[in-house]
Amino acid sequence: MANMDLAAEPLPDPSPATLLRRRVLGHHGLTFGLGVLIIIAAAALFAPFLAAHDPYAQSLFARMKPPFWMEGTDPAHILGTDQLGRDYLARLLYGARISLMIGVVTALISGLIGTTLGVVAGYFGGRVDLVVTFLINVRLSMPVVLVALAVVALFGGSLETVILVLGLLLWDRFAVVMRASVMQLRDLEYVNAAKAIGCSTRRIILSEIMPNVVNNLIIVATLEMAHAILLEAALSFLGLGVQPPTPSWGLMISEGKQMMLFEPWLITIPGIALFLLVLAINLVGDGLRDVTATENRG
Amino acid sequence: MLAFALKRLGLAALVMVTVSLVSFSLLRLSGDPAVAIAGEGATSATIEAIRAQYGFDRPLSIQYFQWLFGALQGDFGQSYYFRLPVADLIADRLSVTLLLGLCSIVFALVIAVPLGVAAAVRPNSIIDRTALFLSVAGQALPSFWFGLILIMVFSIQLGWLPPSGSESWRHFIMPTIVLGYYAMPAIMRLTRAGMLEVLKADYIRTARAKGAGAGRVLFKHALRNAIIPVVSLAAVQMGFMLGGSIVVESIFALHGAGYLAWESIGRKDLPTVQALILIFSSFYIVFTLLSDLVNAWLDPRMRVG
Numbered sequence: 001m002a003n004m005d006l007a008a009e010p011l012p013d014p015s016p017a018t019l020l021r022r023r024v025l026g027h028h029g030l031t032f033g034l035g036v037l038i039i040i041a042a043a044a045l046f047a048p049f050l051a052a053h054d055p056y057a058q059s060l061f062a063r064m065k066p067p068f069w070m071e072g073t074d075p076a077h078i079l080g081t082d083q084l085g086r087d088y089l090a091r092l093l094y095g096a097r098i099s100l101m102i103g104v105v106t107a108l109i110s111g112l113i114g115t116t117l118g119v120v121a122g123y124f125g126g127r128v129d130l131v132v133t134f135l136i137n138v139r140l141s142m143p144v145v146l147v148a149l150a151v152v153a154l155f156g157g158s159l160e161t162v163i164l165v166l167g168l169l170l171w172d173r174f175a176v177v178m179r180a181s182v183m184q185l186r187d188l189e190y191v192n193a194a195k196a197i198g199c200s201t202r203r204i205i206l207s208e209i210m211p212n213v214v215n216n217l218i219i220v221a222t223l224e225m226a227h228a229i230l231l232e233a234a235l236s237f238l239g240l241g242v243q244p245p246t247p248s249w250g251l252m253i254s255e256g257k258q259m260m261l262f263e264p265w266l267i268t269i270p271g272i273a274l275f276l277l278v279l280a281i282n283l284v285g286d287g288l289r290d291v292t293a294t295e296n297r298g
Numbered sequence: 299m300l301a302f303a304l305k306r307l308g309l310a311a312l313v314m315v316t317v318s319l320v321s322f323s324l325l326r327l328s329g330d331p332a333v334a335i336a337g338e339g340a341t342s343a344t345i346e347a348i349r350a351q352y353g354f355d356r357p358l359s360i361q362y363f364q365w366l367f368g369a370l371q372g373d374f375g376q377s378y379y380f381r382l383p384v385a386d387l388i389a390d391r392l393s394v395t396l397l398l399g400l401c402s403i404v405f406a407l408v409i410a411v412p413l414g415v416a417a418a419v420r421p422n423s424i425i426d427r428t429a430l431f432l433s434v435a436g437q438a439l440p441s442f443w444f445g446l447i448l449i450m451v452f453s454i455q456l457g458w459l460p461p462s463g464s465e466s467w468r469h470f471i472m473p474t475i476v477l478g479y480y481a482m483p484a485i486m487r488l489t490r491a492g493m494l495e496v497l498k499a500d501y502i503r504t505a506r507a508k509g510a511g512a513g514r515v516l517f518k519h520a521l522r523n524a525i526i527p528v529v530s531l532a533a534v535q536m537g538f539m540l541g542g543s544i545v546v547e548s549i550f551a552l553h554g555a556g557y558l559a560w561e562s563i564g565r566k567d568l569p570t571v572q573a574l575i576l577i578f579s580s581f582y583i584v585f586t587l588l589s590d591l592v593n594a595w596l597d598p599r600m601r602v603g
Contacts, residue, residue: 146544233440238544
């Protein structure tokens, strides 16, 4: 009989953290994306321990060994070696570092520029907004790939130049989204209340507005990371991005291109890695948008 | 409407001038053009002579205005590499890029709109999930890699299509697919969202109640209203795609303006690069302007601001 009483007792409400965890785990795209992203990030972080070879070490005697699923493979090189006899797995692992670094640092730079512009435009409106909207229009009108290629070519390709150029170019979506989000909040009662009790503009923006738009900020940041990674790969592929012998995935595809008639795996392996990384980041971004949307909260 | 159109036109012109100023200063500040023209191993006297000949010794602002006024009259200066007027050089190549852009946007619309409609008619069905999967995967596919894979399959293994060049319509098939798939996810999602919205409207229920057939309701009543934002998105995408054609044209050696841009960047041929940036920007500006004007014409609410 005592058991019956226990069963009748209502369950305590799950905490917000539990609810969020359930939503995250119930979203297949998000869990898959996070899983792949964690694996790639771990591979990049522990590349020196995972790779048995130096990604730059060339060997004339071990050129173009095929990967493990093909005949004539060398057990010392699971994913084979490239035209210069460099271990493909090592280059792939170190390449993950390049891609992730490009994505993260570019998103930080462009996020800082775009968020500042967007928040200022959304909060103050009026003339400030006109100027920022104009800047966004100018930026959107410039062909990104062409401008990035030209500037990188003139300054000389290096990892730093590519990151800086992409960071200075990819802020538009941050500005557009932040401007719209802040505009929706600007005239809400709690913001007016903060104004009424004499909070400084800085304080209102930083502690009243920002916490409420940080969701959108993270979502845009993931999408722009993916965008930057794809662009770096395209620039490096065209020969005007990161320069050899850096193990960038785009560069690996470009180097394998001459041999793709005979050794197609030279371009399929880094291509699949690139696709998976970008897919994972996009899935995380889309998933975050789904689970943090207010209508899904129960 | 006229006031709106004029205002929008003025804004477009202002954006255009600013873009030209930014691209001019970017290219000028990033290197000395005289050194680039003289080539390696040139003496300082040669470089000085070139500087005077091309007018690089004058203040940058004067050089900019000279270039801008020339550009407004269709004179983009001489190519350092070909020693030909840049305008002639580009005119030859532009038709290829425009054709590619047009084919690609048509291809994207033909695939994405029906897919979006089918997905909206049965949300969460197999079709809807497949369409969503395709759009997510499409966004992650690097276009240059996709192009190489197509060459590998259709040119090398099957031998159906030529891998490079721009002589016949068959040379345009793979570039169209690669450039077009890029615009598909956004068009598909917008069509789906628009159709879902419209299908809930009262006038759809009325049409059904009157006994109109399912196909008639879907295409005559619903799609007509859902397609307006899709058309304006397609116009904007077209502007973006022309800018992105540089990657696709260089993979397939399609001799359009994008390929010329890639070659000119490699040759440090600044006047050609500058002109191409301006031209690609102006396409984007014109397409967004058209889309805004069409929207404002169809929907008076858009004329505010």
